[in-house]
Amino acid sequence: MELSQRILGMQASPIRRLVPYAEEAKRKGRSIYYLNIGQPDIKTPSGFFEAVRAYSRDVLAYGPSDGDPALIDAIIRYYRGYGMEFGRENVLITYGASEAISHTLMAVCDPGDEVLVPEPFYANYKTFVQSVNAVVVPVTTKAEQGFHLPGREEIERKITPRTRAIILCHPGNPTGTVFTRAEMEMVAGLARTHGFFILADEVYREFVYDGLEYVSFGNLEGVDEHVVIMDAVSKRYSACGARVGCLVSRNTELVAQVLKLCQARTCVGAMDMAGAAALYDTPVSYLKEVNDEYTTRRNTVYRALKRIPGVVCEEPKGAFYVVAKLPVDDAEKFIIWMLTSFDVGGETVMMSPAEGFYATPGLGRDEVRIAYVLKNEELAKAMDILKAGLEAYPGRIAPVAAG
Ligand SMILES: Cc1ncc(COP(=O)(O)O)c(C=O)c1O
CATH class of the missing domain: 3.90.1150.10 (Aspartate Aminotransferase, domain 1)
Known part of the structure; x- marks a missing residue:
């Protein structure tokens, strides 16, 4: 076979x-x-396990495909704490950040399309890009430069009419790099000029050291239609096994289209979502x-x-x-x-x-x-x-x- x-x-x-x-x-x-x-x-904060233990129903039924509203609201409140305003129409709950990444790529790439990815990158990006028959176009970054992005011209040389997105891990796995606001604005400018999506993998948002200012791609102005944030409780609350993440974007057309994929896989585990909602109540x-x-x-x-x-x-x-x-x-x-x-x-x-x-x-x-x-x-x-x-x-x- x-x-x-x-x-x-x-x-x-x-x-x-x-x-x-x-x-x-x-x-x-x-x-x-x-x-x-x-x-x-x-x-893992005990609130997760308490919420799971307290979850009692006659029937463990399917939940909503876009996610448990209590969890979505908790996530909206969480983002407000970072200066980002979202509504329920901007959030989809996914099976970890992994599903947010794969669903987003499915929504933005046709076969043969290209996705810019600064290398070294989280290795699964390549698998996800390949799974939609798109192609990774690497943008090389170097240990000696702390794996920061190369200049605008160097990135621009990699852009073609088939470029559909750039995936950025911020802070970075495997590099540990936190992009500067100037780098992020440079990427935002490129996305506007060339009309591609910014897939911002921000699962390590709380893991920024030395008092460095943290800016999310969701904080940038003028790229509302471009930015898709991919996030999860996995690292933030040391809850990798919960398999609860989310896709967050002000591009409501994209969110509405990805919902079709969420409907196809019915829903994220109801008890895991209840536990995850409790995680967002963990004291800061x-x-x-x-x-x-x-x-x-x-x-x-x-x-x-x-x-x-x-x-x-x-x-x-x-x-x-x-x-x-x-x-x-x-x-x-x-x-x-x-x-x-x-x-x-x-x-x-x-x-x-x-x-x-x-x-x-x-x-x-x-x-x-x-x-x-x-x-x-x-x-x-x-x-x-x-x-x-x-x-x-x-x-x-x-x-x-x-x-
Ligand atoms: C950068 C990055 N994105 C996504 C993931 C996957 O996250 P999840 O376990 O929430 O699917 C990981 C896991 O290690 C990661 O390091």
């Missing part, structure tokens, strides 16, 4: 691909610091505590990386990831070697090879993504092990001496 070229052309998740090596290492008795996946260890002190915790973790990881000879990275300002260039022949080989052949006192480290976060062949081969989602002491140990691993690795490349 033949499968579609579309599905055969998709890559397996670069985040999960090396899991068999980790399982083998565990079988051999090694313990592993998992820095490969963005699964936070922070406690929770978000502040989580932000403080991640700032500490970021500092531990970044400072340790900067002390390792040959490692290149800029301080990440948001999300909970950092992409680092390592002095190795091939980052994937190095990660596998760490799992199969290296440990310090029976402990080793797992990271994600960054190559899978790029669309341009060959880029990211010497880079890894580190998710700083473990406790601070564990991260400190993991960084010591990484340093020792880099010293012992046979494929190590000697750092070029300065001057």
